[in-house]
Amino acid sequence: MTSARPYLYLAPTLAVLAAFTYFPLARLAELSLHAPGIGTSLGPWIGFSAYSTLFANPLFWRVAGQTLLYVFASVPIAMAIALALALLLDQPLRGVGVFRVLYYTPVVMPTVAVAALALWMFNANGGIIDYLLHAIGIGPVPWLVDGAWALPTLMIVAVWKNVGYYMIIYLAGLQSLPRAVLDAARLDGARPIARFFTITLPLLRPTTFFLAVVALIGSFQVFDFVNLMTQGGPSNATNVLVYFAYQNGFEYVQLGMAAAISLVMFAMVLMILGALAWAFNR
Amino acid sequence: MIEPALRFAGVGKSYGSARILEDLDLEIAEGEFFVLLGPSGCGKTTLLRMTAGLQTIDRGEIFLRGAPLSPIPPERRNIAMVFQDYALYPHMTVYGNMAFGLRRHGHDRTETDARVRRTAALLGIEPLLDRRPHQISGGQQQRVALGRAIARDPVLYLMDEPLSNLDAQVRASVRTEIKELQRRLGVTTLYVTHDQVEAMTLGDRMAVLNDGAIQQAGRPIDIYREPANEFVARFLATPRLNLLEGTLEHSNGSIVVRTPVGAFAWTQPPRSLPATAKVRVGMRPEEIKISFDVAAAGASLPIRLIETLGSQVLVFADFDGGELTVSIPADAMPHDAQRIAIVPSGSIVHVFDHAGGAALGHFVAGGEG
Numbered sequence: 114m115t116s117a118r119p120y121l122y123l124a125p126t127l128a129v130l131a132a133f134t135y136f137p138l139a140r141l142a143e144l145s146l147h148a149p150g151i152g153t154s155l156g157p158w159i160g161f162s163a164y165s166t167l168f169a170n171p172l173f174w175r176v177a178g179q180t181l182l183y184v185f186a187s188v189p190i191a192m193a194i195a196l197a198l199a200l201l202l203d204q205p206l207r208g209v210g211v212f213r214v215l216y217y218t219p220v221v222m223p224t225v226a227v228a229a230l231a232l233w234m235f236n237a238n239g240g241i242i243d244y245l246l247h248a249i250g251i252g253p254v255p256w257l258v259d260g261a262w263a264l265p266t267l268m269i270v271a272v273w274k275n276v277g278y279y280m281i282i283y284l285a286g287l288q289s290l291p292r293a294v295l296d297a298a299r300l301d302g303a304r305p306i307a308r309f310f311t312i313t314l315p316l317l318r319p320t321t322f323f324l325a326v327v328a329l330i331g332s333f334q335v336f337d338f339v340n341l342m343t344q345g346g347p348s349n350a351t352n353v354l355v356y357f358a359y360q361n362g363f364e365y366v367q368l369g370m371a372a373a374i375s376l377v378m379f380a381m382v383l384m385i386l387g388a389l390a391w392a393f394n395r
Numbered sequence: 396m397i398e399p400a401l402r403f404a405g406v407g408k409s410y411g412s413a414r415i416l417e418d419l420d421l422e423i424a425e426g427e428f429f430v431l432l433g434p435s436g437c438g439k440t441t442l443l444r445m446t447a448g449l450q451t452i453d454r455g456e457i458f459l460r461g462a463p464l465s466p467i468p469p470e471r472r473n474i475a476m477v478f479q480d481y482a483l484y485p486h487m488t489v490y491g492n493m494a495f496g497l498r499r500h501g502h503d504r505t506e507t508d509a510r511v512r513r514t515a516a517l518l519g520i521e522p523l524l525d526r527r528p529h530q531i532s533g534g535q536q537q538r539v540a541l542g543r544a545i546a547r548d549p550v551l552y553l554m555d556e557p558l559s560n561l562d563a564q565v566r567a568s569v570r571t572e573i574k575e576l577q578r579r580l581g582v583t584t585l586y587v588t589h590d591q592v593e594a595m596t597l598g599d600r601m602a603v604l605n606d607g608a609i610q611q612a613g614r615p616i617d618i619y620r621e622p623a624n625e626f627v628a629r630f631l632a633t634p635r636l637n638l639l640e641g642t643l644e645h646s647n648g649s650i651v652v653r654t655p656v657g658a659f660a661w662t663q664p665p666r667s668l669p670a671t672a673k674v675r676v677g678m679r680p681e682e683i684k685i686s687f688d689v690a691a692a693g694a695s696l697p698i699r700l701i702e703t704l705g706s707q708v709l710v711f712a713d714f715d716g717g718e719l720t721v722s723i724p725a726d727a728m729p730h731d732a733q734r735i736a737i738v739p740s741g742s743i744v745h746v747f748d749h750a751g752g753a754a755l756g757h758f759v760a761g762g763e764g
Binding site: 291293294296297298299300301302303304307311312315316318 | 447448449468469470471472474475476478479480482483484485486495496499500543547
């Protein structure tokens, strides 16, 4: 019975996963096919009507588009900045440790504090960002009050908060690169820029893949900055999928609809991660 | 005077107050295979990396074909280096690894392709060109690393213990291969190792380094025969150098070196020797003549242990105040030997200054003294 053994060892993990991941997921799917009320009952079976209502709602498509824009703009930008910072902080410079700490600080700050700080800094009535921009002849920018600017403003805040975490991961990746390989590239005549693109970046591929996965999942679930800073406004310009699900579930008490939105989002994330894995393993 | 291919002029390196390399001078001729031999931490790799440009030169200057190297970044030195752990580009094929430097040095696709294929043929790695480094063996990886250096056709090869990660069998064959290749290509080579066998077999000339200073430089056989000091003698002895306390006794023009294991006649000592002195006497295991005919000899030593290496046998014998290691051919070893007698005549003796360790002389002992 040797073939049963591996499953025996896997059983505890599978049990935990089943109880806390797969079962809730199945329950969510079940919920999306019913019209539950406020109580604990499932409510009447409504088939896929929640989904058809959802897909017929232009706001859903707008929110989905905004979520994708948020993810695919903020994640690459944050990762690029993080990599640039990591390259700088990988140098044997005096006081480099202080900078590492400084760049990491936003990561450990509570989101609520960051949001409050950002609201103050991006304030339309004399916020410090506008004040500084004014000094170099730019602005004022209608950061959070204009529909076109609100989502980019949230991205800036999120990038600022996340960049330190990505940077630390990249720094760890850089420091584990084989130095001799980079030395060999130098002697082979590769200058710094060429060395970065032909050696460093390709060798960082596993780090980049890991970060991309973590960052994509994290960004897809953006909720707190939206909830704390804009509540999806102005006029849904910063509404994203998780916030949309939250609105449906807890403001409009449409739990079935909220479940449907969550599942659609789950499917989107899975597809994007699949594409990412395919691209990286090619 | 012909300018040497590589010249170290007062080259030194310090980390803070620690002097890693004393200011050293060295000249390496065009086409020469030069080996830097020394224990780990002696500064030999630092010297190599300074030549490559991967470390800065604190004092002095290194000249490559007469041109000072320190203003030139490693990217433009036209030096190729073979690393201890190969340092192949893991994300490129063998072909890509060899082509990389050529492309960076401005060779076009056709020229690069021709050079890569020619080098691959030279090294017998053509079937591997499409493989990645992790798909081939250590010996093959080292061959690719050599190929990467050779394909570039640089003016100087630097090799940093290129064989130390290979297992013994492969090591010997790659060693021979490196020697043959270097002969054939005639490119000046600076080779760093801590292995005396590699140094002896590969080097046209070599330098023994210790504590950041050159102990001795010259042809391997000369250094082996006449080590400049105790350190060099010890480093070039397998398994270890026998070091004995000794005294010099002068008697009408010749000298007798007395040691706890016997007296050795020095028939033609140099004139400059100190009148009478305590000395230290070094004898390599293979340089000691012994006999098992203990009855005929005056004195003998009890055998403590015998190690059979195959063709050679190591005999460990005790004497008053220490242990003597002697290496003899296996077929000269009787089964039932209990004691050995030292035969002075024909034994090779190295005499060192008792205080500083500098060599006072080397000789083949004459008849009974």
